[in-house]
Amino acid sequence: MTNTEFQSRLLNWYDQNKRSMPWRDCGDPYKIWLSEIMLQQTRVDQATPYFERFVDHYPSVNALAEADQQDVLKVWEGLGYYSRARNLHAAAQLVVDDFDGRVPDSWDDITKLKGVGPYTASAVLSIAFQKKYAVVDGNVIRVLSRYHGIDEDVRSTKTKNGIQEHADELISEERPGDFNQALMELGATICTPSNPDCGSCPLQDGCVAYKTARTEELPYKSKKKKRPHHQIGVGIVRNQKDQVLIALRPDDAMLGGLWEFPGGKQESGETFPDTVKRELHEELDITVSIIKPFMKLDHAYSHFKITLHAYLCELEEGKPEPRTSQEIRWIAIDELTEYPFPKANRRLTEKLMNLNKGQQELEI
DNA sequence: AATCCGGGGGC
DNA sequence: GCCCCAGGATT
Numbered sequence: 001m002t003n004t005e006f007q008s009r010l011l012n013w014y015d016q017n018k019r020s021m022p023w024r025d026c027g028d029p030y031k032i033w034l035s036e037i038m039l040q041q042t043r044v045d046q047a048t049p050y051f052e053r054f055v056d057h058y059p060s061v062n063a064l065a066e067a068d069q070q071d072v073l074k075v076w077e078g079l080g081y082y083s084r085a086r087n088l089h090a091a092a093q094l095v096v097d098d099f100d101g102r103v104p105d106s107w108d109d110i111t112k113l114k115g116v117g118p119y120t121a122s123a124v125l126s127i128a129f130q131k132k133y134a135v136v137d138g139n140v141i142r143v144l145s146r147y148h149g150i151d152e153d154v155r156s157t158k159t160k161n162g163i164q165e166h167a168d169e170l171i172s173e174e175r176p177g178d179f180n181q182a183l184m185e186l187g188a189t190i191c192t193p194s195n196p197d198c199g200s201c202p203l204q205d206g207c208v209a210y211k212t213a214r215t216e217e218l219p220y221k222s223k224k225k226k227r228p229h230h231q232i233g234v235g236i237v238r239n240q241k242d243q244v245l246i247a248l249r250p251d252d253a254m255l256g257g258l259w260e261f262p263g264g265k266q267e268s269g270e271t272f273p274d275t276v277k278r279e280l281h282e283e284l285d286i287t288v289s290i291i292k293p294f295m296k297l298d299h300a301y302s303h304f305k306i307t308l309h310a311y312l313c314e315l316e317e318g319k320p321e322p323r324t325s326q327e328i329r330w331i332a333i334d335e336l337t338e339y340p341f342p343k344a345n346r347r348l349t350e351k352l353m354n355l356n357k358g359q360q361e362l363e364i
Numbered sequence: 365a366a367t368c369c370g371g372g373g374g375c
Numbered sequence: 376g377c378c379c380c381a382g383g384a385t386t
Contacts, residue, residue, distance in 0.1 A: 042370090045372095046380085081371085083384080114384090115383065123381065138380060156365085194378090300371080301370060302370055303367080
């Protein structure tokens with residue numbers, strides 16, 4: 001199949017089958033940029049409601065640049081990879097300060113923005129500005145490795161560079177943005193990781209994997225390491241004013257800029273109450289007594305898993321001082337909704353708020 | 365080149 | 376359970 005045939009079949013398929021998305025065909029570089037950041041390692045269906053809410057809060061680069069980081073993280077809460085939100089916020093301020101509030105339309109300028117790497121630069125430049133940069137994301141890797149019958153490990157840089165060269169050669173001159181979106185759309189809806197719908201694929205004729213019945217084997221990926229599983233003890237410290245103690249994670253840490261109940265990893269030989277007491281002493285310089293178990297939950301992060309054991313605590317001695325955290329605060333339980341929390345901690349705040357509403361069992 | 369960074373959905 | 380997802384930053 002010639003490149004021209006590849007393009008026309010793909011683009012015709014796209015014109016008839018593309019899904020509707022709030023940022024698609026809007027022509028607004030800010031919304032296209034925002035969508036590409038939200039879609040990093042995130043499915044369209046998961047990102048869409050966040051996109052709508054984010055645009056409601058921050059309809060323009062200027063609005064985003066003027067916002068407080070805490071508010072931006074609150075709108076982002078639940079979407080994960082929170083450095084994306086912090087980087088996007090900082091990048092919006094750079095766009096206002098250095099680029100007159102306009103999203104840069106050149107490679108050298110747009111890659112100056114935090115959180116904009118080769119994929120996002122290519123996506124924004126092609127979709128918003130019709131420039132000929134081919135994207136390579138997980139979808140493109142899957143589609144082209146099958147189409148060309150590439151069986152090297154797609155996790156390796158060399159293989160990805162080879163796929164980038166294929167994409168660079170295939171991309172349409174006239175409709176580069178649509179070509180990129182079409183290839184990704186095909187990967188997301190037809191050329192799926194398992195059970196691809198080859199009968200509906202416009203590229204079936206030229207596809208090596210289809211012709212050799214290797215669609216289930218390609219793309220080849222080396223195995224990932226198993227994720228370690230940690231046991232975490234967490235303290236929900238209450239005072240006489242029915243307030244709880246929360247801590248702000250530093251910007252450069254995992255979940256940076258989000259709040260949490262203080263705690264940490266269980267060490268060998270420790271009971272969970274021991275862990276909570278030790279961690280709170282180390283992190284906040286306080287001594288607490290354990291009142292009772294509050295909640296146990298499992299949660300999976302990208303590279304490890306945790307079981308979180310939370311205990312209701314009472315302050316025995318000392319005034320809490322932030323040591324490992326950026327800031328600490330005593331807040332009422334009904335204020336917990338106002339702060340950005342990561343998912344595992346959000347499950348704790350939800351139980352606290354439900355019990356508080358029912359006036360149950362929170363009395364010490 | 366390898367590792368770190370969330371959360372959700374599909375199978 | 377594991378895998379994947381419109382990846383980027385850091386080491």
